[in-house]
Amino acid sequence: MSSTRPDPELERIGRQIRRAREIAGLTQAEVRDQLGLGYATVSQWECGRQPPTLRNFLALVRLLGPPLLELLGLDGLASAGHMDERPVAGLGETIRAARMRAGMSQQKLADQLRVKQSTVSQWERGAIRPTSENLRRLRGLLNL
Helix, strand or coil, X not given: CCCCCCCHHHHHHHHHHXXXXXXXXXXHHHHHHHHCCCCCHHHHHHCCCCCCCHHHHHHHHHHHCHHHHHHXXXXXXXXXXXXCCXXXXXXXXXXXXXXXXXXXXXXXXXXXXXXXXXXXXXXXXXXXXXXXXXXXXXXXXXXX
């Protein structure tokens, strides 16, 4: 019985997907759930055992944003206008103020959005930008 070593390029891509996911403050389960994937799919990508389909890669780019493109060396796509990577001035402060007006802790907001509390903290500090899906959900929850 022979074991086949994953392709080095797939392993590199997998590492970059994992890093972009971590930058976004998401778990494998959160990515899987938000993209409607099978149980081990994200793990398979990150280990370099299986590449994402084009459809799933595009969904990943929408979910994880420009950091994924930058890590993969495809950031020219973002600067060419294919992705909106411009920061929103004061977005973190806006999220924090709206959360506080709603009388919510970071943990309560995180629980309602099904993200980590540290992710909400990073949004409020401007360290990372919420995904478009999380922005939509924030607008609904906090009346932004």
